[in-house]
Amino acid sequence: MSMDTQQISDLAREIRIQILHTIKGAGMGHIGGDFSVTDILATLFGSVLNVDPKDPNKSDRDRIILSKGHAAVALYSTLASCGFFPVEDLKTFAKPLSNLNGHPNRNKVPGVESNTGPLGHGFPIAVGTAIGAQLAKNGSRSFVIMGDGELQEGSNWEAAMFAGHRKLTNLIAVIDRNGFQQGSPTSKTNELDPLDKKFESFGWEVRVVDGHDYVALHKALIDPQTKPRVVIAQTTKGKGVDFMEGKAEWHHKVPTTEQYEAALMQLGKQ
């Protein structure tokens, strides 16, 4: 899809509303991280990725791996909003025997590339898909979306080192830098900064952008590369609903009916 900024904005709003409905309906989900990653997903699916909802396994597709698998509802809402499966299916999220598990399953959900959930898994896989695309010479690009807290897993740095060594110009890592991990700020738990210098020293090009600015995100995701690129997307956990924004407790809190209605109002639809 090649959406303009307004269309991406509309898509992002639609995704957020689906996230809100889905989590409220299921009584579970990671709403804070879903909202922080929404604009990244909307930009990728709306204007960057070469993917086809009607042919989700075509061999030369771009690969998008959501390493922060706990944001499954954001991915499901994006895939449904983009036509990979019916929006109606979102109502089954987390219900017994649903295809939509708390973490995504490639063999059950069109558009999912790998069964993520344990953190630090998506990055090595994206390095593998990027190397595979180079061997196949099919022009496919690989994108991995990680949470920032997730970068505390050592496997990511194995992948970062190897991608830098291989100078993978068809790989982009996007960090959803919302500053929080499950219970507290990343800076209080295990400091990640200077994140840019860490990646630079591993042979990466670093772009730091506002993770809710579609134009900045789009440019960082499509500019030509001479080495692997990390896009450190500065985001706000719970983005879009003022009483959730920047609050650690909204990592996986479920809104009450009043909060749900207030959130819907803010997201622009009754």
Added chain:
Amino acid sequence: MSEKLEEFDNRIIFAKTLITLANEDSKIVVVCNDSVGSSNLTEFRDLFPDRLIDVGIAEQNMVGVAAGLANAGFTPFVCAAAPFLTGRALEQIKADVVYTRTNVKLCGMSPGIAYGELGPTHHSIEDIAWMRALDSLPIVLPADEAQTAEAVRWAANMVGPVFMRIGRYKVPSVSQGQSPAFIPNKAMRIIDGSDITIIATGTLVSRAVVAAAELKAEGISARVINLSTVSPLDTVEILAAAKETKAIITAEESVTRGGVGGAIAEFVVQNHPVPMKLIGIDSFAPTGSTTFLLEHFGLTADSIVSSARELLKHGK
């Protein structure tokens, strides 16, 4: 049995077979962890430099990269020392390969106590138990050259994950020209017998054959089964052993708890209980060569023979 049979390092036929397969199929790639030498892959690298991806000493990345290559349409053979492949990257094996059902071939090189004096950190005696716990992961333990070649070819042609052990400790041929030497999902009955059954894997198969000959001299008819596929278990052959012979001995170069012996005992106890003896490794090894340690843990023909005598005495 004093005549010494010619013995083979299965890594050599493994590497040769991979090269043959790679010539036939451009999708075959190798992923390794600084293990080109120990996996005997130098020739493969020279022939297909782009198709050997050496991630360095980084097993989690190695398995993740392999899962990504499979997603991209390739058939990666991950070649790494078995203890580090299965121990360090266990969660990647579980989530990225087995749960995601990616077409990754996990080749645990130099398994069991092949690294002798290097000690328990380098021994891979838990791998079978760990891999067995994963849902629907085929586990293949070729016992000799012919089985290794055929099992590798089978793995390349089937779609889905596989774990196989590729031994470095030299073993004689047990297939003896039998064709096919390896049948997937099938236990190979290599000697028939009616008193007792010895179910052996990998390095222990040739020792079971020697034991059967010694037992025969004592008037005991021992059946020998080469269990080259541990998962899925050939329950037909094992049930026949339980019904047609009086007792079962299992023999493996790994821990029996959760290992091959554990797998067979789980089935036998629920379907046709008979007396059993599980021969394997029960603890971290002391210092010693592989040959020494095989003796130390009773992974020998003599040990199988004495176990058979004991079981049959009890069985009377």
